[in-house]
Each structure stands twice: as C-alpha cells, then as structure tokens.
Amino acid sequence: MSLFAAASPTSTWYLVLAAVLFGIGTVGVLVRRNPLVMFMCIELMLNAVNLSFVALAKRLGDIGGQTTVFFVMVVAAAEVVVGLGIIVSIMRKRPGATADDITALKG
Amino acid sequence: MELVVFVLAAAMVLVGALGVILRSNPVHAALSLVLTLFGVAVMFVAQEAHFLAAVQVIVYAGAIVVLFLFVIMLLGVDRSEDIRIEPFKVQRPLAVIVGLGVISLVVASIVAARDAIGSGGAIDTPAATGDGDSNIRQIAESVFGDYVVAFEVTSILLVVAVVGTVMLTRRVKSGKDNS
Numbered sequence: 702m703s704l705f706a707a708a709s710p711t712s713t714w715y716l717v718l719a720a721v722l723f724g725i726g727t728v729g730v731l732v733r734r735n736p737l738v739m740f741m742c743i744e745l746m747l748n749a750v751n752l753s754f755v756a757l758a759k760r761l762g763d764i765g766g767q768t769t770v771f772f773v774m775v776v777a778a779a780e781v782v783v784g785l786g787i788i789v790s791i792m793r794k795r796p797g798a799t800a801d802d803i804t805a806l807k808g
Numbered sequence: 809m810e811l812v813v814f815v816l817a818a819a820m821v822l823v824g825a826l827g828v829i830l831r832s833n834p835v836h837a838a839l840s841l842v843l844t845l846f847g848v849a850v851m852f853v854a855q856e857a858h859f860l861a862a863v864q865v866i867v868y869a870g871a872i873v874v875l876f877l878f879v880i881m882l883l884g885v886d887r888s889e890d891i892r893i894e895p896f897k898v899q900r901p902l903a904v905i906v907g908l909g910v911i912s913l914v915v916a917s918i919v920a921a922r923d924a925i926g927s928g929g930a931i932d933t934p935a936a937t938g939d940g941d942s943n944i945r946q947i948a949e950s951v952f953g954d955y956v957v958a959f960e961v962t963s964i965l966l967v968v969a970v971v972g973t974v975m976l977t978r979r980v981k982s983g984k985d986n987s
Contacts, residue, residue, distance in 0.1 A: 710854075713918060713922055714814060718818050718821065724911035725829060726829075727907045728904060731899070731902075732829065732903045734895075735834055737834050737879065738828070741838065741876065742828060745828060748844065748845065748868075752852075758855075758857070765954075767860055768947060768954075770857070771947065774863060774864070775965070776962075776965065778871065780969075781876075782969050783972055783973055785879050785973075790976050796883070801895065
C-alpha cells in the first residue's frame, strides 16, 4: 500500500481520480438518453482530462500543460454553444426527443 | 492538510459526477455538475494552477452551466425522466463494464508509468511552476509567446461558433417577411 503511505497526495492520486471521473463520464454518455445530460457527461470527461493535464504540469514543472487546459476550456465553451444550438433546433421540431429519436441526421 | 483538501475535493468531484449520471431530473444533474466543477477548481488551486481555477469557476460554473440551465428551462425538459426504463436490456451492464474497463486500463497505465513521471514521493515544488501571481505571468508568457498562433486560431473558432449557432437556431420566416 505504498500509494497510501505518503502523507500528502502525489500526482498519481490526481491522475487516478481523473481516470475515475473519465470513466463515470463514459458510463453517463453510454447510459443516459437525454441529449442535454449526455452533454454534461462530455463536460465531465473534459474536466477529467483537464485535471490530469494540470497534475502532470505540476509534476513535470512544465507550464505547457496549463496552457493546454486553457485552450481546452475555450474549445469546450465553443463546443457547448454549438451543441446546445443543435439541441434547441432539434427540440423545437420534436419536443421531448431523446437520443434514440434522432438517429437519422436528416431533419 | 493537503490530504484533507484532496479528500474533500475528491468527494465533491465524485459525488457530483455520480449525481450527473444518476439524477433523473436534468436540473438536478446540472447542479451536480456545478459541484463537480467546483471540486475540480479546488484541485486546480491545490496544484498551484490559480489562474485556471478562476477560469474554471467563471467559465464553467458561471457560463456553461448557466447556459445548460437556460436551455433546460427554455425547452421545458425539466421534468424527471423515468430512468428505470431500459430500452435495450444489455446496455447498462455493458456500459458499466466499458466504464470499469476504461478506468482500470487508465489506472494500470498510470501505475505502470509512475517511474516515468517520477511520483515516488510527495509533490515537490518545481521551480518552473512557481507560486502566486507568477503562475499567471508564466501562462501569459506561454499563451502569448509560444502558442500565440493557436491563440489567434482560437479567436477564429469562437467567431465561427457564434455565427454557426446563430445560423442554426435562426427561425426561417416563411412568406412575406422573407424579402
């Protein structure tokens, strides 16, 4: 149990937590049917990756990891805007649609 | 002390994440997402990424989740969906197996790479990351120095996203208004 022997958390702890968070997000995307909740699960996965980037930036003493997280956040914001726009335009045509109802790309 | 912070933040992150995928009401899921995002922000502070922690709270918890809540309320999907209905019988066990497989594979690779990333002891304070406001200075030098081209491309991305969203959600007026 050398993982728990250290008194202060090492970067391995953060990486393991990020892996668990990513796995939870994966299960959410696979299980949930509401497209909005699926989007939230994608945000969970993005946050897990951000957390591992920051942990490794701290560990390796390289600021580039934090810069990457900055760009990931910007791209995530753009992705949410476009995705929610698509969801709004879908829901306007057929209210209460789940991910099963929109398997075909044509409107 | 660091251990207490880590345990509390990890509890926030995991409880929030489980809330996102288990709560049947989308509004509750969005509020659980806020809990997770705050936990991740606490972890950013614990790892001396102060600027990213502030951006995390402002952009994620302040903007993205509010956008989610706006869309949920706007579309009127804030009813609880019955998540006990399972259209495909094998889907949930398979999803849990896939999730556990992803977690165990990544954890195995992390443990295998512990020597490479050198996490034998406690986190020492690397001189390059620094502390306090020098973190912001270093990110600024990195973003506006080495990655300035990516930064400019990001602005193009944001403009494209905004224009594309306006085009996507625009109601096409039929008839006489469309002159």
